[in-house]
Amino acid sequence: MSFKAIITTSENQLVWRRTIQMLATLHDDIRFTITPRELIVWSMNSTDTSMCQVSFAKGFFEEYTFEPENIVFGEDGLQLVQDFNQDTHKLYSFKTNGRHLSILFRKPENDVMKDIVLLINNTEVCPETLANRLQIVIHTESMLIKEYAPSFIPIKFDPIVINLRYKRKFLNVYGTSSENQEEQLDPRLLDIFESTAKEVSNSYFNNDIVTNLRPNSELTLEDEINYLCCTNMLLKNFIDSCNSSATEEVKLEINVNRLCITAFTRGIYSKNNDVLRNAMRASNTVSTMDLEHYCLFTTAEDENTNHPSTKVVTFKMKDFRSFINLSSVWKTDMNIHLWFCHPGDPILMEMRKSNVCIELVQVSDAEQGNVIAPSKTFGPSKGSPLRETATKKLLSPRKSPLKKRSPLKSQLRDAPMSPLKPTALFVKDADADADVNVRWKNPIRGKKPVEESAEETSRPASQSNDSQLLATAERTRTTIGWGSKSADPAHMPSDSHLNRRDVLKREKIRYLQELSSKKPRVESQGNSDEEQFGPTQVDKPKGIFD
Amino acid sequence: MLNQDLLFSASTVHLEHITTALNCLIPFGIKEDVLIIIDKDGLSFARANNRVISIQLFLSKELFIAYNYNGPSGDPDSHTKVCVKINHILDSISVANRDKDDVVECTLSYNGEGSPLILIFEDSMISERVEYSTYLLKDLEMADLEPDRDRLMFECIIRGDVLYNALQDLKEIGCKECYIYAITKTDGRNIFALISKSQLGLSKVVLPGERTILEKLEVYSGEASIKVDNCPVIGYFDFSTFDKMRMSAKIASKILLRKDIHGLLNVNILSQTDNVILVDSKITSKMQNTSDIRNAQLPKDYPGIVIDISILEKVHLEEFDVQEINLLMESPEEAQTKAIYQPSRPNDDGKVSTKDLDGNYDNNFLGLTKKRRIEDVEHESDDENYQPVTKDMPLFF
Numbered sequence: 001m002s003f004k005a006i007i008t009t010s011e012n013q014l015v016w017r018r019t020i021q022m023l024a025t026l027h028d029d030i031r032f033t034i035t036p037r038e039l040i041v042w043s044m045n046s047t048d049t050s051m052c053q054v055s056f057a058k059g060f061f062e063e064y065t066f067e068p069e070n071i072v073f074g075e076d077g078l079q080l081v082q083d084f085n086q087d088t089h090k091l092y093s094f095k096t097n098g099r100h101l102s103i104l105f106r107k108p109e110n111d112v113m114k115d116i117v118l119l120i121n122n123t124e125v126c127p128e129t130l131a132n133r134l135q136i137v138i139h140t141e142s143m144l145i146k147e148y149a150p151s152f153i154p155i156k157f158d159p160i161v162i163n164l165r166y167k168r169k170f171l172n173v174y175g176t177s178s179e180n181q182e183e184q185l186d187p188r189l190l191d192i193f194e195s196t197a198k199e200v201s202n203s204y205f206n207n208d209i210v211t212n213l214r215p216n217s218e219l220t221l222e223d224e225i226n227y228l229c230c231t232n233m234l235l236k237n238f239i240d241s242c243n244s245s246a247t248e249e250v251k252l253e254i255n256v257n258r259l260c261i262t263a264f265t266r267g268i269y270s271k272n273n274d275v276l277r278n279a280m281r282a283s284n285t286v287s288t289m290d291l292e293h294y295c296l297f298t299t300a301e302d303e304n305t306n307h308p309s310t311k312v313v314t315f316k317m318k319d320f321r322s323f324i325n326l327s328s329v330w331k332t333d334m335n336i337h338l339w340f341c342h343p344g345d346p347i348l349m350e351m352r353k354s355n356v357c358i359e360l361v362q363v364s365d366a367e368q369g370n371v372i373a374p375s376k377t378f379g380p381s382k383g384s385p386l387r388e389t390a391t392k393k394l395l396s397p398r399k400s401p402l403k404k405r406s407p408l409k410s411q412l413r414d415a416p417m418s419p420l421k422p423t424a425l426f427v428k429d430a431d432a433d434a435d436v437n438v439r440w441k442n443p444i445r446g447k448k449p450v451e452e453s454a455e456e457t458s459r460p461a462s463q464s465n466d467s468q469l470l471a472t473a474e475r476t477r478t479t480i481g482w483g484s485k486s487a488d489p490a491h492m493p494s495d496s497h498l499n500r501r502d503v504l505k506r507e508k509i510r511y512l513q514e515l516s517s518k519k520p521r522v523e524s525q526g527n528s529d530e531e532q533f534g535p536t537q538v539d540k541p542k543g544i545f546d
Numbered sequence: 547m548l549n550q551d552l553l554f555s556a557s558t559v560h561l562e563h564i565t566t567a568l569n570c571l572i573p574f575g576i577k578e579d580v581l582i583i584i585d586k587d588g589l590s591f592a593r594a595n596n597r598v599i600s601i602q603l604f605l606s607k608e609l610f611i612a613y614n615y616n617g618p619s620g621d622p623d624s625h626t627k628v629c630v631k632i633n634h635i636l637d638s639i640s641v642a643n644r645d646k647d648d649v650v651e652c653t654l655s656y657n658g659e660g661s662p663l664i665l666i667f668e669d670s671m672i673s674e675r676v677e678y679s680t681y682l683l684k685d686l687e688m689a690d691l692e693p694d695r696d697r698l699m700f701e702c703i704i705r706g707d708v709l710y711n712a713l714q715d716l717k718e719i720g721c722k723e724c725y726i727y728a729i730t731k732t733d734g735r736n737i738f739a740l741i742s743k744s745q746l747g748l749s750k751v752v753l754p755g756e757r758t759i760l761e762k763l764e765v766y767s768g769e770a771s772i773k774v775d776n777c778p779v780i781g782y783f784d785f786s787t788f789d790k791m792r793m794s795a796k797i798a799s800k801i802l803l804r805k806d807i808h809g810l811l812n813v814n815i816l817s818q819t820d821n822v823i824l825v826d827s828k829i830t831s832k833m834q835n836t837s838d839i840r841n842a843q844l845p846k847d848y849p850g851i852v853i854d855i856s857i858l859e860k861v862h863l864e865e866f867d868v869q870e871i872n873l874l875m876e877s878p879e880e881a882q883t884k885a886i887y888q889p890s891r892p893n894d895d896g897k898v899s900t901k902d903l904d905g906n907y908d909n910n911f912l913g914l915t916k917k918r919r920i921e922d923v924e925h926e927s928d929d930e931n932y933q934p935v936t937k938d939m940p941l942f943f
Contacts, residue, residue, distance in 0.1 A: 100746050103719055111711060127873050133747065142711060143754030148719070150746045 002071045003034050003092065003120040006062040011329075013113055015356060017105045018329050019054050022322050024098030026052055032134075033093040033157045034066050034120075035204060043098065044160075050319040050362040051160060060355035062115070068092055073122040073131040077154030084206045091204075092120075093157035096134055096150055104136055104148050112141040159205040162361050166339040166348045167196045168209050169225045174295045189293050192229070192337075226311045227295040228254060228338040232327040232351065234286065235336060238263070239321050242282045247317045249365070251283075252338075255310040256296065260285040263317065292335055313340045313347050314365040320349075323360040327351055340364065553617075553626060554584050555655035556610040560844060561643040564652075566797060567603060567817075567851045568639075571632050573790040574601055580632040582663075584656070585625040586615050591632075598858040599787050600691045601794075608848040611651075628656055628680045630663055638676050642667035656680070691856035693812040699805045700728045700779045702738055703762040704753060706798025706815065712751045713792045716742045716785065719749060723860070724788055726781035726803075726811070727875055728765055730773070736763040741871060742785070748874050761800070768807050780871055781805050782860050791815075794853045809859030817851040 007013050023030045023043040033040040039061075042053035058064045068090040071078055079091045105116070119135035133149040140146070175193035200206055242263035251262040260283055267279030288294060298309055327334060330353050340347040344366030350359045558564065571580060574593045583590040588607040594600035607613040617624035642650050648669040655664045662677040716724060721742035727750075730736045738760055739752040753760060767774045794815045795801060802814040863871075 100719075104746070106718070108711070109714060129748070129870060129873060140711075142708060143756065143759065144708070144711060144715075145752035145754075146715060146749070147752070148746055148749040 001119055002067055002122045004065045005118045007116040008062040015329050018326055020105050021102045022326050023052055024102040029095045030098035031095045033091055035091050036066055053359045055357045057355040070123045072124040074154040079156055081204050082207055083204050089204045091157055094152040094154045096152035100150050114139040114141055161205050162346055163348055163359050164200055164203055164206055164209045167200050170227055170339055171197055173223055173225055224297040225341050226297055229292040229335050231333050232336050233333055235324050238284045239324055244321050249314055250317050250320055251314045253310050253312045255308040258285055258287055315347055315362045552655050553658045554615050556613045557651055557653035558610045559649055559651050560609055561639050561650055561652055565639055568636050570794040573793050576633045579629045582628045583625050600856050602854045604852040606849050608845045630678050630680055634678050638665055693810050694806040694808055697807040698766050699807055700765045702803045704801050705759050706795050706801050708753055708759050709801055710795040712740050712753055715751055717789055720744045721785040724783050724785045725871055729778040730763055730765050730775050732775045738763055781811055782863050784860050791855050811857045813855040815853040
């Protein structure tokens with residue numbers, strides 16, 4: 001036998017069956033790659049927009065033998081890969097019809113499968129009729145023995161290592177200098193770093209991944225990667241709550257406060273423009289407190305504003321749904337990990353259970369909604385100012401996981417941890433004014449060329465601008481203050497007359513800003529008082545939008 | 547309502563049982579005519595398709611409360627034939643039998659050529675009368691599918707549900723053509739298997755060989771009652787035809803399969819009512835609630851539904867096909883051991899030819915198989931001559 005694997009327990013059989021069925025929905029062909037350590041089953045849809053890869057570790061099978069040495073027939077599938085440590089590994093890959101497989105592995109009517117045996121016999125002693133065939137032997141409780149032998153085509157495995165790339169990047173950005181951080185990271189997040197690092201270094205296909213190490217510790221925009229980990233129930237509830245069969249796209253927005261998942265349904269109109277189905281949007285919002293972990297790629301500047309930058313990624317619903325539904329084969333809850341970079345870059349999702357690891361890679365929409373504020377600030381190609389802000393980032397991304405890392409747990413266990421937040425709020429206060437300036441500066445200077453606003457984003461420039469801005473602010477204030485006298489048209493500058501609405505708006509915003517900046521201060525003071533009661537202090541329930 | 551003057555009249559309350567039985571005819575064409583043969587022992591429903599498959603379903607007269615057939619005087623073997631569409635009878639029965647707590651009594655009557663077949667359904671309140679025009683088609687194609695009982699190839703008795711599961715499986719994997727494979731072995735391991743030829747290539751379903759399931763399997767050489775072992779019998783059928791027996795197998799308790807030398811497979815299906823669930827659970831529970839006479843047990847002396855199906859083989863198999871099937875049916879271990887043992891045959895004779903050993907050497911890339919061979923040889927020659935093994939050993943160190 002060139003390859004033999006036996007699946008015995010009914011749970012594993014269910015996992016296997018559901019996996020094959022899910023992969024068969026993606027594409028006609030399912031691809032298999034046998035390695036000495038695991039069986040990788042994967043499939044990519046015909047438009048190359050989504051890919052699902054499931055790896056079953058050796059332990060998943062009751063028996064697992066792989067003897068690539070004696071493969072004589074179909075040697076096209078044989079392959080040697082060299083990993084980073086220059087060790088070579090033998091693989092055997094082939095593709096076969098997924099629809100057929102899902103029929104063969106379906107649950108028999110009023111019968112139970114005892115075991116599933118997968119065999120490949122491409123040795124020199126194999127009868128011709130069984131060469132290049134995946135032999136499947138199923139023993140059932142009713143003592144039937146079913147043997148199938150669907151044919152396969154040996155192929156070469158061309159690993160798509162987005163998962164490893166993303167994980168490498170993720171470690172580069174967040175996981176590298178966790179030790180010298182003054183604040184303690186959540187040990188569970190550290191565990192994730194550790195296991196991810198282990199996975200990357202152990203993979204057979206990490207040859208050009210590990211070498212991709214960042215030369216210096218400076219982070220640039222290209223390094224952006226965001227990470228999110230939550231329980232599968234959260235996503236499952238979302239899918240159940242929206243009409244998932246009619247939904248085409250999912251938008252996931254996350255900032256340090258909340259995660260918002262939106263389902264979009266396209267409208268359908270008949271010939272006469274009658275509405276058959278309304279276009280619809282349904283969104284679920286949860287506080288980031290309810291996530292397990294998250295790491296967002298933010299700048300120091302973003303963090304201190306009242307409106308933290310929001311990371312957005314939009315992808316298709318169909319495969320996402322089948323991926324999430326696949327998680328229901330395990331009765332227990334499990335965590336789903338998501339990595340995504342810029343809009344337009346693929347999103348990677350992963351769930352892991354004992355011996356099985358399921359990964360889904362989907363393209364995301366490149367279209368940027370106007371929601372993404374930071375893109376405006378960053379501009380397309382910035383010189384040094386951008387670098388500078390980006391370097392500041394190094395602190396921030398670690399800060400955000402810190403602050404939020406398993407917020408529920410940490411707050412329950414040790415209340416003193418949470419004051420981190422109030423301090424953040426105080427900082428915010430100080431910057432809030434500056435923010436106000438920036439904000440109401442925009443309407444006035446909205447028409448100015450981009451270069452100038454870009455300049456302002458750099459730290460020193462914006463500070464120097466502050467005095468100017470303040471002056472402008474005073475002037476508007478006086479304009480408003482003397483509004484009663486405005487009957488005299490001569491004193492009225494024509495340009496401010498034109499902008500009267502803008503000015504009013506500005507004042508309104510300013511007023512609101514002041515209100516809102518006062519409020520958190522009061523709240524935070526209250527908070528810090530309460531928290532001194534001790535670690536057993538129950539948290540005040542938090543609103544979603546706090 | 548029974549009228550003694552009529553040619554035939556019978557009444558029954560076991561409508562569900564009759565529905566179950568007549569459902570077996572559905573795969574043979576629901577809108578087609580079925581021939582009802584009435585004689586003194588009961589009713590036979592017969593139907594044939596394309597002269598390659600025929601079915602005959604027998605309902606014994608014990609099923610009826612009253613059964614009256616006044617055949618032509620004096621002739622005990624006399625019978626009357628009448629032709630109706632099967633869906634007419636099924637529809638009438640299912641309409642009359644729907645969700646009523648009352649007992650429905652059904653009376654069938656027929657008064658010879660030219661008169662209609664009359665069904666009368668009566669419950670405590672309502673009486674319904676249905677008449678179907680009948681005409682006997684001159685050549686209602688009844689193929690002459692009679693097995694040659696003296697020249698059988700194999701005979702097999704198997705439990706119905708097991709065969710049903712196997713047929714169901716073949717259907718689900720999209721079987722196009724199917725083979726029946728039967729072999730008895732001297733060591734007592736009998737194999738009876740269905741082999742499917744479909745898009746997936748050849749697949750096989752081996753039916754369990756346990757005595758309680760495969761009650762009897764005998765393979766004969768062409769002349770009757772001479773049993774032969776180690777000689778496989780293969781039958782080759784079109785699956786869409788073969789599958790018509792699935793409905794019947796579903797209600798069967800025991801199935802007797804016999805194939806004669808002319809390629810005719812005769813399937814006898816006996817449905818013993820006590821170990822077959824004839825109604826679905828919904829109705830059963832309702833019956834328990836109402837618990838009345840409706841729940842009437844089938845008569846004690848009622849033999850059950852008897853179905854007889856004959857299927858003609860497709861074509862005679864080519865030698866190549868036979869080889870392919872035989873190869874497929876060799877269990878994987880056997881196939882392997884065969885291939886491996888052959889080169890080491892000389893060991894058994896005690897002559898260890900260097901040529902053979904060289905041969906082993908050439909197969910160096912075999913890897914693990916090589917080791918296995920040593921083990922195999924060890925086992926084999928344990929009791930005979932241990933010598934060659936020891937001679938073999940150094941080669942591999």
